[in-house]
Amino acid sequence: MQLFERALSVLQSGVMILDEEYRVHFINHWLNKAFDTSEDLQGKVLFEHYPELVDFRIHQAVMQALKSGLPSLLSPGLNRSPLPLFRGQGARRERFSQSIRVQPMLSDGKRFCLIEVQDVSSMVRREALLNKQAEKLNQMALTDELTGIANRRHFNMMLERELRRSELQGTPLSLVFFDIDFFKQYNDHLGHQAGDKCLVAVSDYLRTQLQSYGYQVARYGGEEFCIILPGQAVDVAEHLAERCRKEIEELQLKHPSSNVAPVVTASFGVASKSDKQPETQTGLILRADNALYRAKLAGRNQVVVAERQDKESP
Numbered sequence: 383m384q385l386f387e388r389a390l391s392v393l394q395s396g397v398m399i400l401d402e403e404y405r406v407h408f409i410n411h412w413l414n415k416a417f418d419t420s421e422d423l424q425g426k427v428l429f430e431h432y433p434e435l436v437d438f439r440i441h442q443a444v445m446q447a448l449k450s451g452l453p454s455l456l457s458p459g460l461n462r463s464p465l466p467l468f469r470g471q472g473a474r475r476e477r478f479s480q481s482i483r484v485q486p487m488l489s490d491g492k493r494f495c496l497i498e499v500q501d502v503s504s505m506v507r508r509e510a511l512l513n514k515q516a517e518k519l520n521q522m523a524l525t526d527e528l529t530g531i532a533n534r535r536h537f538n539m540m541l542e543r544e545l546r547r548s549e550l551q552g553t554p555l556s557l558v559f560f561d562i563d564f565f566k567q568y569n570d571h572l573g574h575q576a577g578d579k580c581l582v583a584v585s586d587y588l589r590t591q592l593q594s595y596g597y598q599v600a601r602y603g604g605e606e607f608c609i610i611l612p613g614q615a616v617d618v619a620e621h622l623a624e625r626c627r628k629e630i631e632e633l634q635l636k637h638p639s640s641n642v643a644p645v646v647t648a649s650f651g652v653a654s655k656s657d658k659q660p661e662t663q664t665g666l667i668l669r670a671d672n673a674l675y676r677a678k679l680a681g682r683n684q685v686v687v688a689e690r691q692d693k694e695s696p
């Protein structure tokens with residue numbers, strides 16, 4: 383028996399036994415030291431010494447073990463630090479995260495409750511770090527590296543979600559695709575770095591002017607961008623595309639080799655899903671992209687709406 387008590391006293395985790403009056407029948411050295419008291423807790427009534435614990439999870443778990451004979455596990459996810467236990471010295475002293483197992487015991491016909499405590503601070507910290515890293519990686523996988531706006535993968539996810547919402551709620555949904563005019567010439571004339579800066583400037587415009595209205599913007603690839611307008615019908619989308627077309631021109635980014643204007647311009651395609659007809663993601667993208675292609679063919683720096691074009695086509 384002495385050997386067991388000695389073993390428990392050198393253990394780097396806590397063990398405590400309470401009797402039916404919540405009196406500490408046994409506490410090992412590690413646990414007594416971790417409590418914020420210089421007193422020996424053996425023989426003391428735990429919840430008289432720490433009345434602030436009454437009615438909290440640890441109190442309920444102990445009552446459950448002693449009255450109903452049921453065990454409990456208090457994991458750090460739900461109960462970060464149920465007992466006032468500390469680690470470290472001086473300014474570095476901190477209440478640590480705990481994993482606590484409360485187990486009912488019977489001895490000589492009397493009920494006891496065994497409380498095992500583990501310091502899981504390092505594990506909790508490691509988990510928080512891993513979560514943060516995973517979130518960062520996730521963010522990177524969905525963001526376009528050059529412009530910082532959503533990339534094509536993210537766009538596909540957003541569009542799928544909005545299409546589903548539109549089906550469920552019976553609301554319209556619109557999509558605007560646009561592409562910078564004569565961008566190859568822009569790169570050839572002013573250099574690839576200037577081309578990159580132009581893409582960043584257009585993306586910054588999209589982020590600052592449109593995202594705050596709840597529209598979702600993304601770089602679809604190369605010099606092609608897209609805007610998702612949840613809940614908006616074709617008229618609003620056409621109006622927004624026209625506004626974007628005008629404001630991109632007003633950015634006054636010099637484009638000496640463009641055949642349309644002395645500044646950077648873009649061509650726009652608009653497609654909408656009405657609140658009645660079902661639509662697939664590919665179908666909507668294809669219609670917006672076709673409308674954009676028609677805007678290019680018709681002379682660039684303009685907006686073409688798929689619905690109207692579709693009706694006008696033989």
Ligand SMILES: Nc1nc2c(ncn2[C@@H]2O[C@H](COP(=O)(O)OP(=O)(O)OP(=O)(O)O)[C@@H](O)[C@H]2O)c(=O)[nH]1
Nearest residue numbers: 561562563564565566567569574577578604605678
């Ligand atoms: N600087 C830069 N250029 C890019 C990037 N991605 C694609 N491009 C360039 O964008 C150009 C697109 O050229 P095209 O598809 O021929 O289109 P365009 O010259 O804009 O002609 P239209 O669309 O018909 O007006 C190509 O020269 C690509 O190299 C990028 O990240 N940075």
